Every structure is written in structure tokens, then in C-alpha cells.
Amino acid sequence: MNSTVLLSALLATPDSGSQGFDLGKMMAIIIASIFVNNFVLARFLGICPFLGVSKELDSAVGMGAAVIFVMTLATLGSWAAYNLLLVPMGLTYLSTIAFILIIASLVQLVEMILQKFSPALYSALGIFLPLITTNCAILGVAVLNIDEKYSLGYSLINAIAAGIGFTLALILMAGLRQRLELADVPPAMKGKPVAFLVAGIMSIAFLGFAGLGG
Amino acid sequence: MADMLKVGLVLMLVALVAAVALGFVNSRTAPIIAIQKELAKQNAMNSVAENLSPGDSLAFDSLSVTGLKNPYASCDNTLSIVQVSAPPDTSRIGYVFIAFGKGYSSTVQTMVAVGLEGVISNTMILFQQETPGLGANIVKPSKLIEKFNGLTSSECLLTKDGGGIDAMTGCTITSRTVTNSIRTGLEAMSEAGLFSSVDTEGGTE
Amino acid sequence: MSLLKDLTKGIYRENPVFRLVLGMCPFLAVTTSVENALGMGAAATFVLICSNFLVSLFRNIIPSKVRIPCYIVIIATFVTLVDMVMNAYLPDLHRSLGIFIPLIVVNCIILGRAEGFANRNPVLNSVADAIGMGIGFTMAMVVLASFRELLGNGTLLNINVLGAAYQNQPLLIAILAPGAFILLSFILGFFNILEKRKGGRQ
Secondary structure (H helix, E strand, O other): HHHHHHHHHHHOOOOOOOOOOOHHHHHHEEEEHHHHHHOOOOOOOOEEEEHHHHHHHHHHHHHHHHHHHHHHHHHHHHHHHHHHHOOOOOOHHHHHHHHHHHHHHHHHHHHHHHHHHHHHHHHHHHHHHHHHOOOOOHHHHHHHHOOOOOOOHHHHHHHHHHHHHHHHHHHHHHHHHHHHHOOOOOHHOOEEEEEHHHHHHHHHHHHHHOOOOO | OOHHHHHHHHHHHHHHHHHHHHHHHHHHHEEEEEEEHHHHHHHEEEEEEHHHHHOOOEEEEEOOOOOOOOOHHHHHHOOOOEEOOOOOOOOOOEEEEEEEEEEEOOOEEEEEEEOOOOOEEEEEEOOOOOOOOOHHHHHHHHHHHHHOOOOOOOHHOOOOOOOOOOOOOOOHHHHEEEEEHHHHHHHHHHHHHOOOOOOOOOOOO | HHHHHHHHHOOOOOOOOOOOOHHHHHHHOOOOHHHHHHHHHHHHHHHHHHHHHHHHHHHOOOOOOHHHHHHHHHHHHHHHHHHHHOOOOOOOHHHHHHHHOOOHOHHHHHHHHHHHHHHHHHHHHHHHHHHHHHHHHHHHHHHHHHHHHHHHHHHOOOOOOOOOOOOOOOOOOOOOHHHHHHHHHHHHHHHHHHHHHHHHOO
């Protein structure tokens, strides 16, 4: 409760203009994107990789890192395309196509660059990169940033925080599923059903963050 | 090389056809969307301001106020005020404004009609994407927002925050958001000198 | 006959949600009410039919190297189309589906059917497949949405079913995020039991 009061006090700073940078708003975005509106557990974005890559802790960490990386780049690219190209030309209705193409080519580009210059990182992240194009969390964060009319700074912060939130959920899930291997699960619930059940219980836990930062 | 050219050409062609098709549809739907938004806004203003002068058809003109603070900067919106009159009489009978507040999962927009003395006449939720079954119940007037009718800015405070309005059960955040967004809007208007002074202590209303 | 088979397989045997576990994000997010589920289902089915039709029609012209970008552009075009038309004629539904309309682009069912079926099957079969998959997706969403709306709000299609007394104290968790996960888990478990019964009998 204390932190709620603190944060709302910070948020209420008078004349926090939308251009200026406001620490309170920044904190609110970070907390909201990681915990309150966690991309996976509250907003239902990125469920496919969340279930697909959460069987082992190592791959969960790798996927998380790749998502944070691509999310930040994609936000940069989509923000620039939207505000520097689409808005001045009055073509904002093309934003969905533009964003998905930017994300797809970014992923391809990152894959090629990594393969060439950092084989170690490539071997760690490589297999996750193609999966990321169809990860709706990436497109989701780009669309959300535009909807919320965030400036570039806030957009980037939101993207990084959303990526961290995704990674957090993924790692927690991976840890739980490793334990689950040893548990006595009814045969009908084995595999996906019990994974969803665990996700539901985690989601209940994340409901407890409601009210922090807003 | 020829292969590269062919591939590039096909991609270009696909993108071009897509852009042209969308441009065409957009040129057809954009005016409808604009008209519908305007119509929805007009309807909302008419119904929210009804009690300012019951039975009359109302006119709305946007008002530019010098020295008006913007309490909604943190939601990246601005406070814009519309003055209400009942033609043919051109004198002002009240104001309508939209209050913005960050709720649990969306920016809640509330349209507020207020009399010349700063007393809330009526309110209406314009937009919300709060949790269905919880915060989304804010759209039902009896849950919270009809309690605002007849209040002034200083009375617009939840019981939990030291005021007299009970929040909706289980959704303090949404309730607080709406209440506070209305209060800050009224305060900004009052500071800008839009309300004729009223004896708040004596409660003559 | 194979046309009929392509049409019906999406409804149960290869149901995209319950059997293949695809398209989870919109499935979980928009099932807070039956109305939203039907709207989302209609939008996704429309995009699915159009994209399967075009992909199948041009399957011999599109070079295989750039087929995925081409599919994505085709899908994104129809999604934007749906977005604009819905905004113009059904503004309330557009508002409540929100961000999940643009996200139909990354719905794995649509790209999956383009890549997995439409690019090597004739046009008619591809359209049949799209209709079947669309109906399967919509039906699955309606099933989950019915549970969530009924338990969490006491209503079905906004009509009060369980009475005012229930509505004052509903099982709220069903309509909140955790409810979607938990109810889906039980539905999937139920389908597993069903499959096992069927397997045992044969």
C-alpha cells in the first residue's frame, strides 16, 4: 500500500508535460508492464512461445533474452516508421503492414548479423529468432506504444519492461514445469492442460500486483 | 541476379497491390468513421448536458480558455472545454468536458456536464477497457457515476481518500481514477475562473 | 468427398484450438464475453478464407524464397481491411476487441494454414479448409466464452441467465485472466479423456 501512495504521489507531479521526461511515469510504465499488466499472464500476448519454450530453464532464458532484444529494436523501428513516415504522409492505416514487415525483416537481419559476428550468441539465440516473428508480444508492444501515444523514450522503456515481464513469466513457468515432471499428474491433464493450470495459478499471483503504479 | 530481380519484383508487386487496395478501402471508410465519431460525440454531449436545460435543444461551442492548466498531461490528453447554450439564447448555461484517467487497464474517459457554478449536472463514461465484470461496471450509472450529480469539485473524493463517495466493490482503482479525473478537471476550470463564485460553506445549493 | 473432409476436419478432428493448441493469444484474451468471441471469430474466419484463397490461387507464381513475406503482406492487408470496415460499421465491437484486431496478423492459425495447407492444395479445398478452421476456432472461443461469461457475470450474450442474486456475487475469477487459463486447462483435459475413451473402444 505504501508504494501505491508513493507512486501516485510521484505521478501527480504538477505539469508533467507529455514531452518532458517524468520519473514517476517511467516507474509506473515499468511496474505496469512487468507485473500489473504482465504481457503473458494478464494481457495474453506471446502465449505460444510461453508454452513452447518453457520446458527447460536454459531455453527459457535464451528465448527471454532474444525477445527483449528484438522487442527493443522493433519498437525503435516501428516508432520511427510511424512518426517519421506514416504520420507525415497520412498513411497511418498502413501501420499494421508496416510493423509486421519491420519486425520480420529485423528478425532476419539480427539473425544474419549474429551468425556472422557472434557465432556464440547465435548458437545460443539462433533457434529462437525465427519463432519471434510470429510472437504476438512483439507486434503487440509496437501497437500498444502507438495506442498509448508514448514518446520514443517511454516506448523504449515500455518495450524493455514488457520483455522483462515476458522473460520473468517464462522463467518462472520453466522452473515450475521442471518440478512438475516429478509430480503425479492425472494422465488426462498431462502436458498442455496442466501447463495452463499452472499458468492460471501464476496469473492469480500476479493479480496481487493490481494497484501498483496503475 | 535475374532470380533476385524476379523475387524483388514479386515482393514489390504484392506490397503495391496491398497498399492500393487498402488506400481504396480507407478512402471509403475514413469519412464514415469520422462522421460516426462526430455523431457519437454529439449524441453523448446532448444526453449528458440534458439536465442543464431540460427540454431544450442545445448548442455546443468549443471554448478556448487562457491560463487553463492541463490536468491530464500524464495520460497524454488535454482538457478541452465546450460551452453549452440553449439557442436562440446565446448566453452560456454550462460546460461539458471530457475527463481522462488511467484506470486498471485503460485510460477511462468520462464526459462531464457542469453548471455555471461548478456543480456537476451529469456524467457519462465515454470509453473504458477495464476488467469485464469488475471495473467495466463503471458504465452502469447506478454503480458509481450517478453519485457525482450535484457535487462540486471539493466533494468529488472517495470515502477511502477522505471524501464521501463509496467506491464500487472490488474496484477501487477504476473508481478512484474516474473520481479524481473529474475533480482535477473541475479544479483546473475553477482556477481558470470559469465558475461564478458560489458559497460552498453555506451549501445554498 | 475430400472437399467435405477438408471442411469438417477443422471442426473437431483437427480443431485448431483444442487439438492443435494454436492461436492461443486472441483465444484467451477476447473470450470474456460470447459477443466478443463471435466478433473475433468472424473477423479471423474472414481473414483466413481470403488469405487461403489468394495463397492457393497464386501458389505457383509466388517464388518459394519469399513466400512467407508475401503471405504476411496478404494477411496483414486483409486484417487492416477488417479493422477499417469494423471501425466504420461496428464501432462498439471494434472498441471492445481493441488491440486484438491488428494482432490477427500474428495469429498462428492463419499463417499456419497458408503455409501448411493452402500453398499445396487447389483453391476450392483451401477455401473449404479455411471455412472449417474458422468455424472450429469460433466454436472453441464460444465454448470458453460461454463458461467465462456465465460464471463470471451471470449472463450469456448479455442476457441475464443466473438471476440478479448471482450477479451481485459472481465467480469473478472466471472472467479475469486466471479464469481463462484454468477453464481452458479443464477443457483440454476433458478432450483428452474423450480421445482416450474413443481410442479404447476401437
